Amino acid sequence: GLPGLESDQDGLSPAENHLQEDILAVDKKMMVQQPRYKCHQCEPPDCDHSTQVCNSALYCFKSTVRASDGTLRYSRGCSSRRDHYQFTCRTHQTQGHSKRHAAAPLNITCCQGDMCNEGPFPPLSPADTAIEPLTSGAWKLWLSVGLSVLAVSAIGGLIILVLRRTHRLRVSRAAQKLGVDSNYFTANMYSSHVTSAYYEGAEGSQACALQAVAAGDSTLRQYLEGSATSGSGSGQPLMVQRTLAKQVSLIERLGKGRYGEVWRGSWCSDSVAVKILFSRDEASWARETEMYSTVLLRHDNILAYIGSDMTSRNSCTQLWLITQYHPLGSLYEYLSRTTLTRHQMMLICLSTVKGLLHLHTDIHGTQGKPAIAHRDIRSKNILVKLNGECCIADLGLAVTREHEDDPRRGTPRYMSPEMLDGSMSPVCLESYKRCDIYALSLVFWEVCRRVSGRGRRPPYYEWAPQDPGLDDMRKIVCVDNARPGIPTDTHPTMQGMFSLMRECWHQNPSVRLPALRIKKTLLKLAANDNAIRLDEDTEVYV
Numbered sequence: 001g002l003p004g005l006e007s008d009q010d011g012l013s014p015a016e017n018h019l020q021e022d023i024l025a026v027d028k029k030m031m032v033q034q035p036r037y038k039c040h041q042c043e044p045p046d047c048d049h050s051t052q053v054c055n056s057a058l059y060c061f062k063s064t065v066r067a068s069d070g071t072l073r074y075s076r077g078c079s080s081r082r083d084h085y086q087f088t089c090r091t092h093q094t095q096g097h098s099k100r101h102a103a104a105p106l107n108i109t110c111c112q113g114d115m116c117n118e119g120p121f122p123p124l125s126p127a128d129t130a131i132e133p134l135t136s137g138a139w140k141l142w143l144s145v146g147l148s149v150l151a152v153s154a155i156g157g158l159i160i161l162v163l164r165r166t167h168r169l170r171v172s173r174a175a176q177k178l179g180v181d182s183n184y185f186t187a188n189m190y191s192s193h194v195t196s197a198y199y200e201g202a203e204g205s206q207a208c209a210l211q212a213v214a215a216g217d218s219t220l221r222q223y224l225e226g227s228a229t230s231g232s233g234s235g236q237p238l239m240v241q242r243t244l245a246k247q248v249s250l251i252e253r254l255g256k257g258r259y260g261e262v263w264r265g266s267w268c269s270d271s272v273a274v275k276i277l278f279s280r281d282e283a284s285w286a287r288e289t290e291m292y293s294t295v296l297l298r299h300d301n302i303l304a305y306i307g308s309d310m311t312s313r314n315s316c317t318q319l320w321l322i323t324q325y326h327p328l329g330s331l332y333e334y335l336s337r338t339t340l341t342r343h344q345m346m347l348i349c350l351s352t353v354k355g356l357l358h359l360h361t362d363i364h365g366t367q368g369k370p371a372i373a374h375r376d377i378r379s380k381n382i383l384v385k386l387n388g389e390c391c392i393a394d395l396g397l398a399v400t401r402e403h404e405d406d407p408r409r410g411t412p413r414y415m416s417p418e419m420l421d422g423s424m425s426p427v428c429l430e431s432y433k434r435c436d437i438y439a440l441s442l443v444f445w446e447v448c449r450r451v452s453g454r455g456r457r458p459p460y461y462e463w464a465p466q467d468p469g470l471d472d473m474r475k476i477v478c479v480d481n482a483r484p485g486i487p488t489d490t491h492p493t494m495q496g497m498f499s500l501m502r503e504c505w506h507q508n509p510s511v512r513l514p515a516l517r518i519k520k521t522l523l524k525l526a527a528n529d530n531a532i533r534l535d536e537d538t539e540v541y542v
């Protein structure tokens, strides 16, 4: 019979090479002489073994094949075509000829001679009948891949450690040169909370340390206190504007307003508030930045400005405005949480009007400032400080005399009658200041409600929907001439507060009191109330 053929000659032993030569000789003989044989053609039960015979075959074969489900199939047959011989017989596996094929799922035996393909079928090796286990070669491969990954990670880690150490050394040497406490310097650089996705390397921390040296201070608090108490009102941004966003890491979102989001951020271990506006509100950002930085604005009762930056995140422009952070949040939120004593009420009202007075006042000289109207005074735009005082925030709509022809803007609920009905004429800074006073009186009303223990309510809550529009408010304030209800509190201080409010929300703007007069009235009320203890150095006007 014709032996099976090994198709691949690589790595064959001399005996195997000899066999290969024999096979080639048979191939050659077949091509030339082409004798023909009878062969068994199939295997029961597919056919009757004795009757199914093929004639004139060039060769016969019998085979054992392992199907994908593991069962063995047997067959016999023949072929009269030379090219089939090449495919069939030259691809079968000879048992034991090559280790590489020991696990092959078929074994075919070809032969020449009448009925030479009868008898037992060629066996498959034991390995062929079982699921092939993972060879030792595969284990070695996995082991070497695992070891390589480990080695690369270890080397990477080592490099990072060395670089970090070198950098620390470099930084502390630089700090020593500058005379800064190197612990402070490096601690800030690697402080654990500077881990937000927005933190972009050590550049920021380095810049803040260098800035701190330049300012002669080491913390934001000292910087802010220094510039506030000096009265210089420098208002110049402490940080380099170009890199400001890189120096601040965002920690948590505090709230979302009409113009964007406010986040608590961290800068040199201090908390800061970051207002993030999208590019469509660039006008508001630019106005607020202009007010804070060019107007030389700094006052205990105006939110302290740190700086502004324009940055790009995920291919959209973000406008950052960084200010001092006040953990108690807005007056609106504070009043929702707590009732007030008359002392607390007075601190809130007096400090707010002091902030507004500073805004409204023209200060001449090199350290001066122009008068500013806020145009969006409301409890959400006033922040409560830890000492119980308040500061005015959100200067996005603020105007000076330069912007007098700005269109009518603000929050409808707090808009004055003349702004609602369009009778505000002429449109000048003084008119806007009177609108601020009207809005301030509504804030006072919100605060005073909490002294008598009533729940926090927005002004005009009895008549206005949740988010009233201009028309809603025009009807209430101008047509119906309604004003917030006055609680029945007989205490003289509260009575004084209510009559102050009535004067400030008067229909006629020119009757409303200016901020300075309001401040004086509050101081007088406070002086006559034993429950109110203001700082000794607070001047009392009569």
Ligand SMILES: Nc1ncnc2c1ncn2[C@@H]1O[C@H](COP(=O)(O)OP(=O)(O)OP(=O)(O)O)[C@@H](O)[C@H]1O
Pocket (backbone or CB within 6 Å): 254, 255, 256, 257, 258, 259, 260, 261, 262, 273, 275, 303, 323, 324, 325, 326, 327, 328, 329, 330, 333, 380, 381, 383, 393, 394
């Ligand atoms: N400097 C800050 N310190 C602490 N919390 C702040 C500070 N600035 C803003 N917040 C908080 O973020 C919230 C959202 O402020 P934001 O000024 O964006 O919104 P708003 O005043 O509610 O609405 P609008 O954008 O319409 O004025 C505020 O309610 C306040 O709680």
